[in-house]
Amino acid sequence: MTRVAISTDRAPHAIGPYSQAIRAGNSVYLSGQIALDPKTGELVMGDITAEARRVFENLRAVAETAGRGLADVVRVTVYLTDLAHFTAVNAVMAEYFQEPYPARATVGVAALPRGARVEVDAVMVV
Numbered sequence: 001m002t003r004v005a006i007s008t009d010r011a012p013h014a015i016g017p018y019s020q021a022i023r024a025g026n027s028v029y030l031s032g033q034i035a036l037d038p039k040t041g042e043l044v045m046g047d048i049t050a051e052a053r054r055v056f057e058n059l060r061a062v063a064e065t066a067g068r069g070l071a072d073v074v075r076v077t078v079y080l081t082d083l084a085h086f087t088a089v090n091a092v093m094a095e096y097f098q099e100p101y102p103a104r105a106t107v108g109v110a111a112l113p114r115g116a117r118v119e120v121d122a123v124m125v126v
Contacts, residue, residue, distance in 0.1 A: 001024055001025055002024075003022050003023070003024050004022070004023040004024075005019040005020075005021070005022060006019065006020055006021035006022065006023060006028065006062060006065055006066045007019065007020050007021075007065070008020065008061050008062060008064075008065035009038060010038055010061035010062075010064075010065065011033065011038050011058040011059075011061040011062050011065075012033070012034075012036035012037070012038045012041060012058060013038075013041075014031065015036075015113060015114075018031055019031065020062045020065075021062050021063075021065075021066055023066060023126070026125055026126055027123060027124070027125055027126070028063070028066045028068070028123070028124040028125075028126055029121075029122075029123055029124075030059055030062050030063060030066075030073075030121055030122040030123070030124060031062075031121060032077075032079070032119040032120065032121040033055050033058040033059050033062070033119065033120055033121070034051075034055060034112060034113055034114060034116035034118070034119045035050070035051035035052070035054035035055050035058075035116055035117075035118065036054070036058070036114065036116075037054065038058065038061070043114050043115060043116060047088075048085045048088045048089065048117055048118065049088055049091070049092055051116065051117055051118050052088065052089045052092035052093070052118050053092055053095075055118055055119065055120050056070075056092060056093065056095070056096040056120065059073075059096075059120060059122055060096065063122070063124055066124065066126065067126060068124055068126050070096050070097055071097075071098070072124045072125055072126060073097070073102045073122045073123065073124045074102050074103065074123055074124065074125050075102055075103045075104070075122065075123040076093075076102050076103075076104045076105075076120055076121065076122045076123075077104070077105045077106075077107060077120065077121050077122075078093075078104065078105070078106045078107070078118065078119075078120050079106075079107050079108075079109045079112060079118065079119040079120070080106060080107070080108055080109065080117065080118055081108075081109055081110070081111060081112055081116075081117045081118075082108075082117065083106075083108045085117060085118065086106060089118055102122070
């Protein structure tokens with residue numbers, strides 16, 4: 001099976017040895033996105049809602065570069081440093097996805113890169 005890296009300047013560049021996304025067959029695996037501004041490389045300032053919006057904007061940019069969009073996402077994983085943000089992140093996610101919603105897991109974690117409070121990765125079928 002051929003693996004093809006997906007990369008766009010509309011989302012932050014990888015901050016480690018990984019690709020923004022990999023297409024393998026008819027699936028695209030989108031790496032976790034935190035709330036980095038793709039223009040500055042800095043974490044967006046603001047509340048958890050602002051962070052979550054930047055995360056989903058970054059994911060959308062990578063999905064669109066892969067030739068599809070968030071409507072083609074079948075699975076997401078949300079990582080939160082504080083599960084008290086669950087409801088706020090749900091509200092933002094509902095702005096970016098419509099029914100039928102993708103399958104999802106939410107995981108509480110001790111810390112995320114760059115001091116982020118939320119990270120989201122996804123799987124998309126193309």
